[in-house]
Amino acid sequence: MTDWDSQFDAVWADEELSDAERIERIDRLAGVWGDNAIALFHRAGARDAAGRESEAEPLYRRALLIGLDDDHRVRAIVQLASTLRNLGRVHEAVWMLGDEYTKHADSPYRDAVAAFYALALASAGESRRATSVALTALAPHLPLYTRSVSDYAREIAY
Template sequence: MKTWDERIEEVWDAAAGTLVDDEVIVRIDAIAAERGTADARAEFERAGARDSAGRPDEAIPLYRRALEIGLDAEHEPQAIIQLASSLRNVGATDEAVALLAKAHQDAADSPYRDAIAAFYALALASSGAPRHGLSVALLALVPHLPRYHRSVTAYAREIVERDT
């Protein structure tokens, strides 16, 4: 018999590369219901299904609830990224920026640090601070460069200083 996680993953795998529709939401909701609405991971999966179906207004309260209940170290950064992305998509860019700024500050050792930086850069650009967003993106890119770490870091910091 498959575990709860395996069944959730199976739904997401089947939906990969396609638009998420009501059927995916129904399938995720059925599996999530096994854990109830007091389970952070179940709420996270329900939020993700709605988010993937282009329903950010329905996803946002579910992401908030999942974070309030408390997610594990693997799913918490995903929920923050996805909540902030949904907030940005509905025009709540200031809240998205604030959420991602904190996550970015706290993400030094996280495997999601670059993903957080990418969504932080997008939120900054949407909020009217594209230069700051560019700086965040460049600084996230620096560790992946074969050379030029010092110069790209200096240029990225210079760009953001012009906005302040």
């Protein structure tokens, strides 16, 4: 972790900050790096967390376009897709998360992607697929019945 990662983390960890103060501090910190993908990612996240999704969207897209490391890339996709879902663009969120879910099965963020993919599917009226995705993510964490839940998840997928 670089020093500036810890600086962003400190701003996010400060629970005393209002949304406006968090945005201001992250913008000030990000300003040092200009059009840097990780700085843009944090600027987007601050707006997203404050409920300012329409301001967050172009910042997420710019960060992804410039290029993020794998850790930040998947987080940006999850957060952008969640933003799109909140903006009423559910099908775009489903496509984006479905693509990530399918292409990056070994990601350490697989369960987080699955959770937001299931939410987007449910919002799109695809409750069977949403349940299947959620159960598939849950199954490996069960102390019993992993195989049964996995089988049922596949069975109800479509």
